Amino acid sequence: MNKIGVLTSGGDSPSMNAAIRSVTRYAIYKGLTVEGIQRGYEGLIHGESLALNRRSVGGIIHRGGTHLRTSRSEEFMTKEGRLKGYNWLVQNHIDALVVIGGNGSMKGAEKLSEMGLPTVTIPGTIDNDMAGTQYTLGYDTAVNTVLEAVNRIRDTAVSHDRVAIIEVMGRHAGFIALESGLSCGAEIVLIPEKKMSMEEVSHHLEASHKQWKKNSIIITAEGAVSGAEVLQYMKAHHPEMNPSLTVLGYLQRGGAPSARDAKMASLFGQKAVEYLLSGGTGAVVGLIHDNIVATPYEEAGQFQFGIDENEYELVHALGM
Numbered sequence: 444m445n446k447i448g449v450l451t452s453g454g455d456s457p458s459m460n461a462a463i464r465s466v467t468r469y470a471i472y473k474g475l476t477v478e479g480i481q482r483g484y485e486g487l488i489h490g491e492s493l494a495l496n497r498r499s500v501g502g503i504i505h506r507g508g509t510h511l512r513t514s515r516s517e518e519f520m521t522k523e524g525r526l527k528g529y530n531w532l533v534q535n536h537i538d539a540l541v542v543i544g545g546n547g548s549m550k551g552a553e554k555l556s557e558m559g560l561p562t563v564t565i566p567g568t569i570d571n572d573m574a575g576t577q578y579t580l581g582y583d584t585a586v587n588t589v590l591e592a593v594n595r596i597r598d599t600a601v602s603h604d605r606v607a608i609i610e611v612m613g614r615h616a617g618f619i620a621l622e623s624g625l626s627c628g629a630e631i632v633l634i635p636e637k638k639m640s641m642e643e644v645s646h647h648l649e650a651s652h653k654q655w656k657k658n659s660i661i662i663t664a665e666g667a668v669s670g671a672e673v674l675q676y677m678k679a680h681h682p683e684m685n686p687s688l689t690v691l692g693y694l695q696r697g698g699a700p701s702a703r704d705a706k707m708a709s710l711f712g713q714k715a716v717e718y719l720l721s722g723g724t725g726a727v728v729g730l731i732h733d734n735i736v737a738t739p740y741e742e743a744g745q746f747q748f749g750i751d752e753n754e755y756e757l758v759h760a761l762g763m
Contacts, residue, residue: 444720446476448537449495451509452483452516452548456567456581458700458708460503460510462543465712466565467495473720478537482512483544484519484551487528492535504705507697513544519551529558539719541712543567545579549727553740556725563715563737564727565708569695572616575743576729580711582618583703585695589623589662596689597627597660604657605685606648606677610670611662612695617750619695620664625754630656630762633663633673636750641668641676648684651763659684659762710735 449466451459467477479499481491493499503510518524532540532555539561542552545568552562566573569585589611600607611619617634624632630651633639648659663670670688677686700708707730714728718737726737731746738746 444475444538446478446537447539447541447716447719448478448480448492448532449511449541450480450483450487450543451511451513451567452542452544452551453513454545454568455507455509455513455696456569456579457507457584457696457698458580458704459513459543459567460506460508461700461705461708462565462567462580462712463495463510464500464504465709466541466715467500468497469713469716471497473716475716478535479511482514483516483548484524484528485514485516486512487531488516488518488524490531490535505699507699509543515547525551525554525558529555529560532560539563541565541715541719543580545570546573549573549740549743553725556740561719561724563718563723563725565711565715566727566729569619570613570616571618573727573729575727575738575746576731577748578707578730580704580708581696581700584698584701585612585619586622586626587701588695588698589619589691590626592689592691592694593623593627593629593660593662597658600658600660600687603685605687606659606661606681608661608663608670608673608677608686608688610665610688610690612691613664614666617664617667620662620667621750621754621758624660624662625758625761627660627662628762629662629758630659631661632755632758633661633667634750634755635664635666637755639667641673644673644676645680647759647763648681652684654763
């Protein structure tokens with residue numbers, strides 16, 4: 444193996460740049476050359492790339508977003524599109540590819556691996572919902588961003604005796620909502636994995652406010668119930684609680700990575716390069732029971748990690 448490619452795909456997440464830096468510098472340290480593919484799989488299809496060296500990835504470890512930029516490619520979802528990308532890699536003497544991204548990005552990498560090109564996926568998504576790992580890059584930063592925002596919103600909720608509803612990302616997984624909710628002392632957390640009716644929300648708040656509580660925080664993951672729906676219900680049934688809504692949106696994806704994310708990106712990048720140099724042909728790098736491992740794509744589905752049931756029960760027990 445002489446040359447590897449690296450790309451970022453799908454939604455951006457904090458510490459993607461730290462992972463690009465790690466893959467590039469560790470590969471060079473091991474005697475490889477590195478090609479950075481721009482705009483994800485879409486850029487791969489159209490041959491958009493640049494040579495990476497130690498200096499070209501300098502000063503990016505602390506930056507949000509992705510130095511290589513990203514996109515979602517409809518064309519790469521087709522056999523013809525994947526063949527274009529594969530042929531470009533072969534024609535440019537790229538022996539293996541490192542993909543940094545979420546579930547969709549990993550599926551694309553697996554397809555290339557099946558076509559004969561070794562690939563390894565570094566999990567990069569704030570949702571923390573990928574197979575083969577208990578931790579994805581960007582998750583810790585997103586939780587800390589939410590926590591800071593909620594603490595600021597709480598100041599206003601306390602000042603005005605109101606219920607503050609905060610909508611966070613998480614279409615299919617409630618990790619961000621649950622961890623930030625437990626960390627900030629939210630009264631209620633709504634997540635896709637656990638259904639809670641608006642009537643249950645109402646009863647919980649009523650019980651809480653009977654104990655002389657004048658303000659509350661509700662955190663809802665977008666995939667559980669929209670903040671707008673919660674707000675509408677609260678205004679109709681509890682206007683005296685003076686409800687308000689804040690949708691954090693893309694705020695959660697941006698900004699410098701946390702110390703943990705930057706560190707894990709460096710370690711994941713090292714593992715990805717070592718995996719390829721050892722002759723690996725297709726795997727996702729991840730953290731499983733405090734060990735950084737490379738799990739073959741076909742086995743990754745055996746390692747699915749859901750929310751912590753105890754944490755879910757605890758956040759509501761403590762929030763009364």
